[in-house]
Structures are given as structure tokens and as C-alpha cells.
Amino acid sequence: MREIRYLKAVSEALNQEMEKDSSVLVIGEDVRKSARGITIGFVDKFGPDRVIDTPISEQGLHEVAIGTAMMGYRPVIEYQISEFIFFAFDQLVDQAQKFHYLSGGRVKVPITVLVPASGAIGATSGQHSDHAYPYVMHGGMKVVMPSSPYDAKGLLISAIRDDDPVVVFLPEFLMAGKGDVPEEHYTIPLGAGEIKNPGSDVTVVATGHLVPVAIKVAKEYEKEGLSVEVIDPRTLLPLDTDMIKKSANKTGRVAIIDDSNRTCGFAAEVSAIIAEECFENLKKPVIRITRADVPVPFSPPMEKYMLPNEAKLRHAIKKLI
Amino acid sequence: MPEKIEKSTLLSMYKNMKLTRRFDDVTIDLMNQGEIPGPLHPSIGMEAIGVGLGTAMIDGDFICATHRTLSAQITRGAEIKHILAEFMGRVDGYMSGKGGSMHISGGLDKGMFSIDSVVGSRAGFGTGIALALKLSKKNNVVVAGYGDGGANQGPVHEAMNMAAIWSLPILYFCENNQYAATTSVKYSSKIENLSQRAAAYGFSGETIDAMNVMTVYNAAKKAIDKIRSGGGPHLIECKAYRYRGHWSGEELQTYIKYRDKDEIALWKSKDPLLTFSKELTETYGCTQAELQAVDKEVEDIMDEAVEFARNSNFPEPEEALRGMYASPYPNIPHKGWID
Numbered sequence: 001m002r003e004i005r006y007l008k009a010v011s012e013a014l015n016q017e018m019e020k021d022s023s024v025l026v027i028g029e030d031v032r033k034s035a036r037g038i039t040i041g042f043v044d045k046f047g048p049d050r051v052i053d054t055p056i057s058e059q060g061l062h063e064v065a066i067g068t069a070m071m072g073y074r075p076v077i078e079y080q081i082s083e084f085i086f087f088a089f090d091q092l093v094d095q096a097q098k099f100h101y102l103s104g105g106r107v108k109v110p111i112t113v114l115v116p117a118s119g120a121i122g123a124t125s126g127q128h129s130d131h132a133y134p135y136v137m138h139g140g141m142k143v144v145m146p147s148s149p150y151d152a153k154g155l156l157i158s159a160i161r162d163d164d165p166v167v168v169f170l171p172e173f174l175m176a177g178k179g180d181v182p183e184e185h186y187t188i189p190l191g192a193g194e195i196k197n198p199g200s201d202v203t204v205v206a207t208g209h210l211v212p213v214a215i216k217v218a219k220e221y222e223k224e225g226l227s228v229e230v231i232d233p234r235t236l237l238p239l240d241t242d243m244i245k246k247s248a249n250k251t252g253r254v255a256i257i258d259d260s261n262r263t264c265g266f267a268a269e270v271s272a273i274i275a276e277e278c279f280e281n282l283k284k285p286v287i288r289i290t291r292a293d294v295p296v297p298f299s300p301p302m303e304k305y306m307l308p309n310e311a312k313l314r315h316a317i318k319k320l321i
Numbered sequence: 322m323p324e325k326i327e328k329s330t331l332l333s334m335y336k337n338m339k340l341t342r343r344f345d346d347v348t349i350d351l352m353n354q355g356e357i358p359g360p361l362h363p364s365i366g367m368e369a370i371g372v373g374l375g376t377a378m379i380d381g382d383f384i385c386a387t388h389r390t391l392s393a394q395i396t397r398g399a400e401i402k403h404i405l406a407e408f409m410g411r412v413d414g415y416m417s418g419k420g421g422s423m424h425i426s427g428g429l430d431k432g433m434f435s436i437d438s439v440v441g442s443r444a445g446f447g448t449g450i451a452l453a454l455k456l457s458k459k460n461n462v463v464v465a466g467y468g469d470g471g472a473n474q475g476p477v478h479e480a481m482n483m484a485a486i487w488s489l490p491i492l493y494f495c496e497n498n499q500y501a502a503t504t505s506v507k508y509s510s511k512i513e514n515l516s517q518r519a520a521a522y523g524f525s526g527e528t529i530d531a532m533n534v535m536t537v538y539n540a541a542k543k544a545i546d547k548i549r550s551g552g553g554p555h556l557i558e559c560k561a562y563r564y565r566g567h568w569s570g571e572e573l574q575t576y577i578k579y580r581d582k583d584e585i586a587l588w589k590s591k592d593p594l595l596t597f598s599k600e601l602t603e604t605y606g607c608t609q610a611e612l613q614a615v616d617k618e619v620e621d622i623m624d625e626a627v628e629f630a631r632n633s634n635f636p637e638p639e640e641a642l643r644g645m646y647a648s649p650y651p652n653i654p655h656k657g658w659i660d
Contacts, residue, residue, distance in 0.1 A: 025456075049456050055486070060445055060479025067449015070434060073456070091445075091476075095437055102424045103436045104417030105644045140645060140654060163647035191650045238650040276659075 001180040009149035009181045010116070010170060011038045013156040014076060016185045018046055021074065024160060027052045027065045028078035035080060036116045058084050062091035062111075069109045070099070074160055076112045082119065085132045085167070093139030096165040112159045113167040119209065119259055120307055121172040126295035129303075131208075131259045133169055133236055134266050142166040142190060143236040147211035149179035151234055154188030162190065171259070173209035193240030195247075199229030202320050203247040204313065205256040205270055206230055213310050214257060221317060228317065236266055241273055248274045252283035253320040257313050262290040287316045326538075331605050332615055334376050334396075334534055338368040338594055339619045341392040344401060345565075347623055348408055348422075352569055356631075357408050359421045361569035364389040366532075367561045369593035370496055372396050373537025374464050377545050383432040383450050385443035385465035387496060388423055389563065393464070394435065399427020402626040411633035418636045419644070440501075441471030444493060448480040451489035462490040462548045464541070470501025472515050478522075481554065485522040488553040492544050493519075495558045496531075502567040503579040516558035524554045531559030532591040535600065562588035 004012070018024045029035075032043040032053045043051040054061040065075040079085070085092065096109045120129035133143045144159050144166060146152040152170065159166040196211055197218045206214035211232045218228035229247050233240050248254045254274055258267035267288040274286050292306040345363040352361055364371075367389060375384065375396025386393040395401065399415070407414025408422045415427055416436070423438035434446055447465025454461050467477055472495055484491050495515050499506055512518070519526025529540045537559060544555040564585065566572045601607040645654040 052452075055479070055482060057476075057479030057483060059476040060448075060483060063442060063445025063476055063480060064449040064452055064483060067434075067446040067451075068453040068456070069449075070446070071450055071453035071457075073453055090439060091442075094439060095442060099436050100647045101645050102416060102420045103426065103429070104415075104419045105647070106416070106426075106429050107436060108647045110647070142646075191652075238653045241652055 001182060003178045004149055004181050005175070006149045006152050006170070006177050006179070007037055007116075007175045009153040010114070010156055011040065012181070013153040014038060014160075015042070017157055017160045018042070018050065020185070022050075023073045025050050025052060025068065025073055025075045026078055027054060027061060027075045029054055029056060029080050031078050036078060038078060038114070038116060058087035059091055062088040062096070065111050066091065066096050066109055069111045070107055074110045074112070076114055076160060078114045079116065081128055082115050082117070082130055082132065083127055085113070085115065085136065089135065092136055092141060092165065092167070097139055097141050100164065108163045109165055110163045111165045112156075113165070114170065115167065116170045117172040117175055118169040119171045119173070120296045120303060123298060123300055123303065125298040129296035131169065131171075133167070134260050134264060136167055137237045137266065138264065140237070142238065143169065144190065144234070145169040145171065145208040145236060146234060147174065147196070147208055147232050149177065149181045151188060151194075153181055154186050155190070155234060157185065158187045158190055161187065166190070169208060171209035177212075188234070190235045191238035191240055192235075193231055193233040193243040195229060195243070196232045197228065197230035199227035199251070201227045201251055202253045202255065202317055203229050203231060203251045204317070205244055205254065206232060207236065207258055207266065210257045210259055210308060214313060217310055217313050217317065220314075226317070226321065239270075244270060244274065245278055248278040249281040252281050254282070255287045255289060255313065255316040255320060257289040257308050259308055260291060261293050262288065263293055265290055284320050287319060289313055289316050328605065328607065330376065331601060331607065332611060334372050334538070335597060335601060335612065336615045336619060337372045337375070337392060337396045338534060338597065339615060340401060340622060341368045341371070341395055342594060343619050343623050344391065344395070344404070347627065348405070349569065351409070351627070357422075358410055359423070361422060362388045362567065363565045363569065364391060364563065366564040366588065366592065367496065367498055368392045369534035369537050369597070370494065370531050370559045370561060373531070373534045374494060374541045376538050377541035378462070378464060381432065381459065381461040382545075383434060383447070383454075383461065383463040385447035385450065385463065386433070386435045387443060387466045387468060387471070388438055389468065389496060389498070390466055394425070394427040394433050397427070397433055398431050399433060401622050402629040403427065405626045406630040406633045409630045409633070410635060411630055412636050413629070413633035441467045441474030441477040443467060444471070444477045445480040447491055447493070448484045448489060451484060451491040452487065455487070455489055460549060462492060462545055464492045464494065464545070466494045466496055468501060469495065469497040469499065469506040469509065469515060470504070472518070473509055481522045481556070484554040485524050488551075490548050491554045492541065492548055493554065493556045495556065497558055497560050498563045500563070500567070500579065503577060505579070514558055516556050519556040522554075524556065526556035526558065528558040528560060531561040532588070532593050532596065534593055534597050564589060
């Protein structure tokens with residue numbers, strides 16, 4: 001199998017979907033010239049009607065995309081900056097996500113929101129560094145965060161095929177990474193996690209770019225004789241709770257490493273599920289490793305200090321044993 | 322000069338205006354009797370807007386009406402009994418009881434996209450629908466509305482700018498009923514006519530007296546014809562007035578005062594139904610008997626709708642957890658408690 005970069009896998013998934021289905025559109029700012037590198041050559045191949053540049057109108061472009069989706073198109077909204085999600089909070093959570101329900105099932109809004117280079121990318125400070133998935137999950141939106149090129153392609157195709165709004169976070173720290181990806185079209189279902197490193201002593205639930213971090217830590221502990229199971233939920237909503245609970249029941253020791261804020265965050269949700277449903281099998285309290293509840297500061301030492309990282313995970317695992 | 326209009330069309334315009342007004346009157350009563358659970362946003366005094374616009378549309382066109390343009394949905398064929406059932410939270414409502422009066426689309430198959438209650442948002446969705454029509458090379462138009470309040474929402478401007486640069490087939494209508502809740506348009510906008518804003522996006526706009534349904538119809542017809550032939554967006558500012566409060570509870574908030582009796586009386590003297598029934602008999606040759614027959618028909622439709630809605634069941638409570646996703650998964654949505 002050939003090895004390609006994560007970014008290329010994303011691009012290939014979108015390209016293949018657009019080839020297969022003429023209702024798939026790309027809508028965003030600077031997508032024709034491909035400022036983010038996902039849609040290079042798309043406008044020549046698919047034409048300007050399907051690769052649509054908008055003015056800087058970050059709420060309006062969502063409403064326009066939602067309008068086309070209600071008419072049977074499958075728009076993929078590409079973000080330039082993770083923070084667009086805050087502009088469009090109303091359009092995503094209060095509108096797109098609610099219409100199917102509020103219409104008694106009569107309306108579908110199959111939009112896909114692509115968030116390339118998501119998260120804190122290094123010295124971009126407070127308004128270019130958020131990883132805002134808990135906000136939209138709280139409103140019931142489906143959220144996907146692939147941790148490998150293989151997952152990125154298969155999950156993005158599933159997200160585009162899904163009849164609901166889906167937000168796909170593509171963490172910056174993964175974009176250049178390489179991995180095996182089949183050339184052909186394939187899907188990975190939403191809601192199916194994957195055990196990225198099997199183990200029996202400690203469970204680590206990790207997401208996005210923190211999955212390779214967790215695998216590295218697990219391998220290191222393996223040399224010390226500790227068996228760490230790394231679970232990548234791959235989609236945060238729907239969440240593969242069965243896989244997480246099974247592992248928690250087996251090991252009784254769980255750490256969750258998550259690149260969002262602590263309060264009402266993704267790790268908090270997973271922790272609550274384990275506390276409610278696996279309590280009898282827990283040997284230690286569940287530990288969360290998250291961002292500190294502050295905006296991402298500019299200066300590198302401070303940024304590094306407030307984000308979850310390898311050392312913090314290693315420390316947490318030590319506490320669990 | 323306006324085109325000649327069929328008498329049957331005129332009478333159905335009268336019927337739709339009358340039906341909208343009766344619907345508002347009856348629903349206010351039903352709410353006061355406790356039969357309608359949520360708040361209402363009556364459009365009494367503004368019936369000419371939606372009826373004029375809706376009559377100028379053809380099958381295949383789309384209406385993105387506001388919470389105060391039920392008249393447009395009625396004109397486009399929404400059935401009163403299913404609207405009322407929704408207002409009463411029953412299974413036979415257009416949204417199966419999940420939307421209520423603020424999220425109601427009377428027949429999505431009939432081109433009615435009004436499931437949203439966010440002020441101004443229909444301009445955005447309408448623009449998206451117009452883009453879809455253009456991409457799929459359909460020769461239809463979208464008619465999308467917002468109020469004098471929504472006119473000041475950012476996404477409305479964003480959408481109108483996009484419609485302009487892409488030359489989309491969309492007619493925007495601004496329902497200027499003089500007040501956004503309690504805030505006068507004289508306070509919220511510096512300009513005299515909100516239609517002036519169209520020039521800023523690069524398309525045409527006009528302001529009309531929307532207390533007169535024929536004025537609305539003629540303006541809409543002309544604009545829609547132009548848009549359908551590729552003329553790009555257009556904006557009609559419909560100046561009108563709502564007789565009642567912004568919402569049904571406002572009149573109970575007796576400390577709220579923002580308009581005086583003389584102002585209300587002045588607008589009521591231009592009542593769209595009175596004006597139109599007079600025009601029908603004096604200008605268009607309709608007889609009193611014909612109008613009375615329509616009045617009777619309207620009463621019958623309302624009576625039947627009330628009976629229908631009362632006989633419709635409430636949804637099962639457990640239905641609240643169904644229909645969240647179009648592509649469902651076994652463990653979502655989460656229930657908020659344990660059994």
C-alpha cells in the first residue's frame with residue numbers, strides 16, 4: 001500500500017466524493033486557490049460552480065450552505081481558521097443541527113464542516129488556537145477527529161455521506177504525517193473507535209493528534225513492563241462507549257487525554273460515563289489531562305505549559321498505578 | 322400598467338387574507354383558553370404582504386417566510402388544519418408537534434422553507450436555496466423575507482451581498498412593520514427607506530405601501546418576472562403595521578408603551594382587508610354576495626381546522642427522543658437520566 005500524507009488523504013477523500021456525486025460542493029474562503037492545500041486543482045477539475053469562494057461572510061456562508069443542503073446538495077464547508085466555528089455557532093448548533101428534529105424529520109441538512117489545521121498550531125495565540133469540539137457536541141452535533149491518514153480518508157467520506165451536519169477536525173500536528181492509505185474509495189463508520197495499542201493494565205482514551213502521543217507513551221511503558229491500552233474513539237459523537245467501557249472494566253485504571261478545555265469538555269464526558277457505568281471495576285479515580293481553562297497564550301513557554309502533552313500523560317499513568 | 326388579473330385570483334387573494342386574519346383571531350382565543358401552549362406572533366394588519374407575494378409566485382418557486390408571513394404560506398397552499406394542529410402541539414401538525422408556531426413550514430414539498438425562528442436567517446437560507454436553483458439550472462425563484470428588525474442582522478447583509486455577486490434568482494422582502502418588538506425603525510435605522518440598502522449590494526430595491534395587496538402583488542409580479550429572466554436579486558420593502566403586540570404576551574406587560582392610540586388608529590384606517598374588499602367591489606366588479614360567500618368559506622375552514630386539531634392526538638412523550646438525526650446511531654441522542 002502507498003504512503004501518503006494526512007492532508008493528501010483528506011484531499012483525496014473529497015476529490016473522490018466529488019467525482020462520485022455531483023451534489024457534493026466545496027464552499028469556503030479561498031478554496032479555489034486552495035489556501036489550505038486540500039482543494040488544489042479542484043476548480044479546474046470540477047468548475048467554479050462546485051468549488052465556491054465566498055466573501056468573508058462567515059455566518060452568511062453557513063446559511064447559504066445550509067440552504068443548498070436543504071435542497072439536496074452536500075456542501076463541504078472548508079474553514080481557513082478553526083475559530084470560524086464561533087462565528088457560525090448559531091448556524092451550526094441552533095439551525096443546521098436542529099432542523100431535522102424541529103421539522104419532524106422532514107428536512108435534512110447534510111453539511112460537512114472541515115476544520116483543517118485545527119487546534120493550537122504554535123504561537124498563533126488566543127483566537128487561532130482553539131479546539132472547539134465540545135461546544136458543538138453539547139448541541140448534539142456529530143464530531144469526527146481522525147488521528148491517521150487512513151482514518152482521515154475513510155471518516156471524511158462517511159461524514160460527507162451522512163445525512164446530518166458533521167464537523168471534521170483535522171489537527172494541525174497530523175497534517176504532514178504520513179501513513180498507509182488505499183487508493184480506492186472506502187468508508188469508516190462513525191461511532192466506531194479503534195484500539196490503537198492493545199493493553200491490559202491501564203486505559204488511555206486519546207483523541208486527534210494526542211493519539212500518536214499516547215501510543216508513544218504506551219510503547220515506552222511497555223519496556224517498563226506496563227501494558228497500556230490506547231483507545232482512539234475517532235468520532236467523538238457518536239462515541240464508541242462500548243469500547244471505552246470494555247477497556248475501563250478490564251483495566252480499572254483510566255486516563256483521558258483531550259485537547260479541549262477542562263470544564264464541560266470531552267474528557268469530562270468520558271470520565272462521567274466511566275464513573276457512572278464502570279464504578280465497581282475502577283481501581284483508581286479517572287484522570288483527565290486537558291488544556292487549562294485559559295485562552296492559548298502567545299509566548300511558547302506559556303503555550304506549552306497549558307496544553308496537554310506527553311509528560312502530563314506519563315505523569316498521569318504513574319499516578320494510576 | 323398592471324396585467325389584467327382574473328376574478329378568481331382576486332377572490333382567492335381575498336380569501337387568503339381573510340383566512341390569515343381569522344387564523345390569528347382564532348388562535349389568540351385558543352391561546353387564551355389554554356389550548357395553544359406557546360406564544361403567538363400575530364400578523365393582523367400585515368396580511369397583504371404574504372398574499373401579494375405568494376400570488377405572484379408560481380409552482381416550483383420557494384418562499385422563506387418569516388414568523389409574521391403566515392399569509393404567504395397560506396397563499397402557497399399550506400393547510401390551515403395542519404398549521405393549527407402544529408400550533409396546538411399535535412401529531413398532525415406540519416412539524417409533528419416538534420416545531421410549534423415559530424417553526425412552521427406548510428409543506429416543504431410546496432417550496433416552503435420557514436422552519437427557523439432566528440430573526441433574519443431566512444435571507445441566508447433563501448440565498449442558499451437560490452444558489453441551489455441556479456446550480457441545478459432551474460428556472461424558479463426564491464422569495465425570502467426578514468423584518469425591519471432582522472434588517473440589521475449581519476448575516477442578512479452577508480447573504481444579500483453573496484446573492485448580488487452570484488446574481489442569484491431571489492426576491493428579498495423586508496417586512497417593515499415599524500417596530501422590532503418595542504424598538505422603532507426610526508431609532509434602529511438612519512435611512513428613511515430600508516430598500517435603499519439594495520443599492521449598497523448592487524441591485525435594485527423599492528419601497529411600497531404594503532397595506533394594499535394589489536400594490537404588493539404588482540410589485541412582486543414585476544420583480545419576480547425580472548428575476549426569472551435572469552435579472553438577479555431585487556429587494557421590496559413592504560411598509561405595513563402590526564396591530565397587536567410583537568408577541569401574544571406583550572399586551573399583558575402593561576408597563577410597556579411604545580406607540581400611541583392615534584398611530585394605531587391611523588394605520589387601522591388603511592386596513593388591508595377593508596381596502597381590498599372595497600377595491601374588489603368598486604374597481605374589480607365583485608359583488609357583495611361573492612365576498613360573503615368567501616367569508617362563509619373561511620369560517621367553515623376555520624371551524625373544520627379547530628375540530629381537526631382538537632381531535633388530533635398529542636405526541637407520545639417518548640417521541641421527544643426520536644428524530645434527532647437523519648442518519649441515526651444506536652447510542653445517540655443521550656437520555657438525560659437513568660432508568
